[in-house]
Amino acid sequence: MAENTFEIAVIGGDGIGPEVVAEARKVLDAAVAGESARLNYTEYSLGAAHWLSTGETLTEETLNALREHDAILFGAVGADPLDTRVPSGIIERELLLGLRFNLDHCVNLRPTRSFPGVTSPLRGVDDEHPIDFVVVREGTEGPYAGNGGLLRRGTTAEIATEVSVNTAYGVRRVVEDAFTRAQARDKHLTLVHKNNVLTYSGDLWTRTTAAVAESFPDVRWDYMHVDAATIHMVNNPQRFDVIVTDNLFGDILTDLAPAITGGIGLASSGSINTSGTAPSMFEPVHGSAPDIAGKQIADPTAAVLSAALMLDHLGMSEAAERIEAAVLSQLTEWATEGAAGLSTSQRGDAFVARL
């Protein structure tokens, strides 16, 4: 049987990142064991600790090396907030956003779901009324373009501008991706924007969605203002299937979304290059949690689910589904029997045992 080797770049990062990524690798290896594929890992040292020792966030050289891989498995980055040696925002902007923009991660994919044994903070969400939707957030333009400036800084006549840059090219590929995902799910897409106020970008997003919709006649789509979307997330989150939205609205909604499931620590994500010109990246939504790092008490579930998104992206959708099923049935067992006292690696082993 011919073997297909996928080259995976691994960025453990800071805090609990390396611990949870180690479990994701265990589970990945077990999941592909039966496939005609092999995963070959190369570790990269990046993050706040790396910055402290080298002064570098993301060099051209590292970027070029990363480009040679088929995908990137990412843990978490970020210093202890009390560590004043690391300038605020530098790791986020130069490393996290640096990877997204340089590797053209135009689709920021954030699935949101209820998890067994995890109580939602919302009264209206329970085992009979679970949350299950996906946010397709644009990742390479909009208000994140870094366009803007300060005039007369520090004076009473100061002006600060931020320019949201939106292109037909950038919006269309994301909307197409979202429709494709909606078609494979419950065939319902919601465009979230603020087109009554942001009339230029809102016009582009709305027109593009209406145009792409013609190629997906079996997908129902509707429009919702971003402010109203927060109300629906609180009052009726079950109404959503796939949401497509811009970079900043997506940032806000994909923190609200896992919050309403109660499972922020379990949320997974993918930063996807839809054209295949550079590797996509998969990472848990949670942070580096420096306070619990190195103690083997971090929950590796989000990293494992992100690894499943990676397999799906690499074309191994059955292996991805096996991981998801293993995780869900293990969480269901833990919901009744309890998982307290299990170490990070024991949790990873439990997922492997289920595969």
Next chain:
Amino acid sequence: MAENTFEIAVIGGDGIGPEVVAEARKVLDAAVAGESARLNYTEYSLGAAHWLSTGETLTEETLNALREHDAILFGAVGADPLDTRVPSGIIERELLLGLRFNLDHCVNLRPTRSFPGVTSPLRGVDDEHPIDFVVVREGTEGPYAGNGGLLRRGTTAEIATEVSVNTAYGVRRVVEDAFTRAQARDKHLTLVHKNNVLTYSGDLWTRTTAAVAESFPDVRWDYMHVDAATIHMVNNPQRFDVIVTDNLFGDILTDLAPAITGGIGLASSGSINTSGTAPSMFEPVHGSAPDIAGKQIADPTAAVLSAALMLDHLGMSEAAERIEAAVLSQLTEWATEGAAGLSTSQRGDAFVARL
């Protein structure tokens, strides 16, 4: 006793607007009966129905007439969403935002609180753990400036930009207002922004807040990213006292905020001109609800609470507090005895009877 007459412009608007405003006037008159003040009302016809019959949203002439008043009491505007004769967004932009920008309503004040008898959709919010905070939203600049454009519309090379415009002048007056309100409340201010990504405007907002804080040494302040703020609203809304934020973040958070109390229909707001160069405006957050208009079944509570904000703004803080107390004790009674079947005007009468 010398009488002080306040000239109040009344814009009932569309749908249930005129009905709820009529009750607000009743309550206002009862509340000021003991004061050395009188309210004199002038009605203005504006809104979707007015647009349909005249083709006008807001003329210079109307604006100039409104400027002569001490305050504006506003109901609700907006056509039936099924009425395709009214172009989408026109009433919102030309009338609502037109008033805000032309009358320099720099502070959009949105108090959020738990109400007796209203169950929060959040499990963590109940009578012992109520929500009670105020959002001070900037109202005249930021991404709402209307600055931007479309290039090569409709082609694959289209570009749409939106320019968020932020000035030291515009930010400082809002931050000062927010600190003043925090000082009169629980002395805790939270600046919400996204200064790790929107670095230019984020820098201006953060620096301005730090500078104004020096004049309010007894107010504790902290900073929160807008995405994280949505998590806190869901998981721990009791932590907030006063939030100050920009126009767009404020728009989003002030829909989320009443949603988490369960009392969106009861939320009040003020659009405040802090320099006194034009009248401030007070309005319920709810819409015109054309489906229940004219049936005397709309709840006038939000309009009545907005009228209380108006009295407070006009310097009659005791009368304002009497209205608030009357509303809260009446809602408490209805919470146990029920208010079903009471007409809009019977509800207004009940508030008056409590005064």
